[in-house]
Every structure is written in structure tokens, then in C-alpha cells.
Amino acid sequence: MTLSPILYTRDPPSLKILNQLLLPHQKVYENVTTVQQGYEQIKQMKVRGAPAIGLVAALSLAIELQIKYLEFSNNQNHKDFEPLNIISSPTALGEFIRKSLDYLNTSRPTAVNLFLSSKKLWEVTCDGLKENLNSKEIIEKIVDFVVKMLEDDLKDNKNIGKFGGEFLFSKVDNEMISVVTHCNTGSLATSGYGTALGIIRYLHEQGRLSRVYFTETRPYNQGSRLTSYELLHDQIPSTLICDSMVSALLSSSSLPHINNIIEQSQTNLTTCNQISAIIVGADRIAKNGDTANKIGTYQLAITAKYHGIIFIVAAPSTSIDLNIESGKDIIIEERSEDELVLVNGAIINENDNIIIDKVRVPPKGVKAWNPSFDITPAELITAIISEEGVFEKKLGMKEFDLTNFK
Numbered sequence: 319m320t321l322s323p324i325l326y327t328r329d330p331p332s333l334k335i336l337n338q339l340l341l342p343h344q345k346v347y348e349n350v351t352t353v354q355q356g357y358e359q360i361k362q363m364k365v366r367g368a369p370a371i372g373l374v375a376a377l378s379l380a381i382e383l384q385i386k387y388l389e390f391s392n393n394q395n396h397k398d399f400e401p402l403n404i405i406s407s408p409t410a411l412g413e414f415i416r417k418s419l420d421y422l423n424t425s426r427p428t429a430v431n432l433f434l435s436s437k438k439l440w441e442v443t444c445d446g447l448k449e450n451l452n453s454k455e456i457i458e459k460i461v462d463f464v465v466k467m468l469e470d471d472l473k474d475n476k477n478i479g480k481f482g483g484e485f486l487f488s489k490v491d492n493e494m495i496s497v498v499t500h501c502n503t504g505s506l507a508t509s510g511y512g513t514a515l516g517i518i519r520y521l522h523e524q525g526r527l528s529r530v531y532f533t534e535t536r537p538y539n540q541g542s543r544l545t546s547y548e549l550l551h552d553q554i555p556s557t558l559i560c561d562s563m564v565s566a567l568l569s570s571s572s573l574p575h576i577n578n579i580i581e582q583s584q585t586n587l588t589t590c591n592q593i594s595a596i597i598v599g600a601d602r603i604a605k606n607g608d609t610a611n612k613i614g615t616y617q618l619a620i621t622a623k624y625h626g627i628i629f630i631v632a633a634p635s636t637s638i639d640l641n642i643e644s645g646k647d648i649i650i651e652e653r654s655e656d657e658l659v660l661v662n663g664a665i666i667n668e669n670d671n672i673i674i675d676k677v678r679v680p681p682k683g684v685k686a687w688n689p690s691f692d693i694t695p696a697e698l699i700t701a702i703i704s705e706e707g708v709f710e711k712k713l714g715m716k717e718f719d720l721t722n723f724k
């Protein structure tokens with residue numbers, strides 16, 4: 319069974335979001351019935367990953383509207399009933415939608431998918447108002463649109479996986495391919511399958527993946543908490559490394575005498591394979607290809623360049639922001655320093671009772687800097703892969719021109 323961070327049913331309306339803060343130790347879905355709750359899920363990073371953020375924002379609006387409409391239908395005679403005001407007039411409904419989208423847009427600043435999904439939902443609303451639709455019809459249109467977004471995201475991820483996999487087959491001579499990835503870009507960060515992890519899944523499905531090395535992804539450990547969970551769940555051969563080990567891995571694996579030797583530790587056997595590519599996701603890609611992604615991506619791109627290794631950015635076209643020329647225009651989210659100094663973990667006692675808690679590492683009073691993303695310059699990126707295909711730089715160019723990408 320595939321992992322899904324989002325469980326939505328249209329009839330009866332129901333939205334459940336997997337609380338990723340409790341993974342990998344507990345699998346708990348939380349009910350979301352309002353925009354406010356959707357906002358909290360995103361802000362607190364119970365759901366995260368650029369595509370999933372955009373989807374949950376849209377779904378939280380859709381579910382609140384559906385529930386309000388049902389309440390309205392059942393209580394039309396109660397004059398003071400709150401949904402009455404919103405649902406009884408399309409203009410009031412439009413105002414409510416506008417305010418809700420503005421509010422959802424303040425939950426996280428870097429991933430552009432959120433803003434694009436809000437923009438599209440607002441367009442759907444405006445179209446409905448222009449066509450003089452009633453509130454029920456406008457809500458139906460919004461729900462249709464959101465359901466399609468969910469379906470498209472899954473389809474797009476599968477296409478990204480295929481395009482990326484075939485691109486690697488065309489560039490890499492080895493029959494079996496080993497790669498490095500960062501953060502979590504899998505089912506948990508999307509509606510399913512994943513972007514960078516989608517490519518890795520495709521390599522595995524084609525029997526061509528030797529091993530994926532994945533970083534812990536400090537400070538929030540999306541790699542060691544979430545990517546590990548997905549890779550184990552799908553039985554994909556994988557090895558966890560910490561963020562500071564990537565250059566050492568590339569350098570040791572590119573030495574012929576070290577390739578394919580078996581390193582034996584007390585507990586496991588790990589084949590030290592030659593790494594062919596680093597594959598990451600994106601939160602926002604500027605017109606010139608500069609890419610905002612999880613903090614640490616930039617240093618991975620530098621080390622890939624130094625070691626002559628392919629560096630791939632995999633993202634749906636909803637992560638491409640043609641309104642900005644370069645990465646300089648991307649707002650980088652800074653999060654609480656607590657995320658850096660307190661590590662989330664679990665204590666499992668002798669009865670297998672699990673207590674999830676935070677553990678402080680540095681002394682109290684220490685100052686910390688916690689930018690959540692960094693910008694990888696286009697120059698360091700070999701190819702950008704979306705559901706529309708593979709995009710490479712023109713010969714001799716340092717930047718991409720994504721103008722006609724979608």
C-alpha cells in the first residue's frame with residue numbers, strides 16, 4: 319500500500335492529514351475541517367513539501383466550504399446561523415474565499431505551489447461570480463478543481479519519474495545506478511509517488527537502482543525521519559548518511575579501487591557504489607533556473623560540480639515561478655531556532671510504549687540561525703525535470719531560459 323499524506327473523500331466530505339511530526343514512530347491522521355486547521359497543519363509542518371502544501375491549502379478551503387454548505391442546507395431557518403451569511407450570497411462567499419486564500423498564503427513563504435494554488439482557486443471563484451453562479455455551484459466548481467489538482471499531481475509525479483529515469487539512462491553507462499538525495503520529496507511531500515524520489519522509484523521499478531544514499535537533512539531531519547520511512551516501506555535499497563558526509567561519499571565512490579568493495583560493519587553490509595547523480599526537489603524555481611530547495615541543497619550542487627556528477631532538480635511545473643527572474647527574488651523562510659537546538663525523537667520503553675519528545679543538544683542560551691531553504695544557482699544544475707520533460711541549458715549558457723517551459 320502506498321503512503322499518502324492526504325486522505326480526501328468528496329462525499330461525504332472528509333479530509334485527513336498525516337501528522338508527519340510523529341513519523342516514523344506513529345502514524346496518526348488528523349481531521350481537518352476548516353481553513354484555520356489547514357493553515358496550522360502547514361505552519362507547524364505536520365504536512366510539508368512544496369506540492370503537498372499547495373494541495374492541503376486548497377483542500378482545507380474546499381472542505382470548509384463543503385461543510386458550511388451542508389450546515390446551511392440543514393439550518394436554513396436559523397437566522398443567526400453563521401454559514402447562512404456566507405453561503406446565502408455569492409458575493410459574501412467570494413469575500414470569504416478571498417480572505418481564506420490570503421490567510422493560507424501567510425502559512426509558509428518559500429514554496430510557490432501554495433501561491434499558485436491560491437491564485438487558481440481565486441480565478442475559479444471569479445469565473446463563477448462572473449457567470450452569476452449560485453453559491454452551491456461555485457463551491458462545486460472549487461471542489462472539482464481541487465480534486466483535479468490532486469489527480470494531476472500524482473500523474474505529474476509519475477511523468478517526472480519517467481523523464482528523470484530515462485534521462486539518467488541516456489547519460490550514465492553503468493547498468494546499475496546509485497544516487498544521492500536530500501530532504502523528503504516522496505509520497506509524503508506530494509499527493510503520492512514523489513518528485514526527486516519519484517525518479518528514484520522509477521529507477522527501482524526498472525531494476526536499475528543500485529542504492530540511494532539519503533541525507534539526514536538537518537535541522538528538521540526530513541531525510542532520517544521521512545525519507546527513511548518511505549524507502550523502508552517500499553523496500554528500496556538505501557543508506558542513511560548525515561549532511562556532512564556527501565563530499566566524502568562522492569570522493570570515495572569515484573575512486574576505482576574503492577568502487578564496489580564491500581564495507582563490512584558489525585551490523586550491516588553496505589556496497590560502496592559509484593554515485594552517478596544527486597537528485598533533489600524544489601520549492602521554487604526562477605525563470606533562469608535558480609532553485610530554492612531545502613537548506614543544504616546548494617552545498618550538494620557545489621560538491622556535485624567538483625566531482626563531475628550530474629545534479630538534477632525534479633519538480634512539477636507548479637514549482638516554476640516565471641514571475642521572478644532569478645533566485646535573488648525568492649523569500650527564504652527563517653524558522654524558530656528551537657528546530658535547530660531541539661531534536662525530535664522517540665523514547666521506546668521495554669513495553670514498546672513510545673514517547674515522542676524533543677531533546678536539547680547545545681547549552682541553553684546559545685544563538686542559532688535557521689534558514690529553511692537555500693538557493694542553488696542555475697549554473698550548478700545539470701537538468702531541471704518536470705512533468706513536461708527534461709530541460710537543459712543551451713550550449714555555453716550558465717542559466718536556463720524557462721520562459722516557454724509551460
Ligand SMILES: CSC[C@@H](O)[C@@H](O)C(=O)COP(=O)(O)O
Pocket residue numbers: 366367368369429500501502503504507508512513514540598599600601611612613690
Ligand atoms: C517534492 S518536495 C520538494 C521540496 O519541497 C523539498 O525538497 C523540501 O525542501 C521540503 O521542505 P519542507 O521544509 O520540509 O517543506
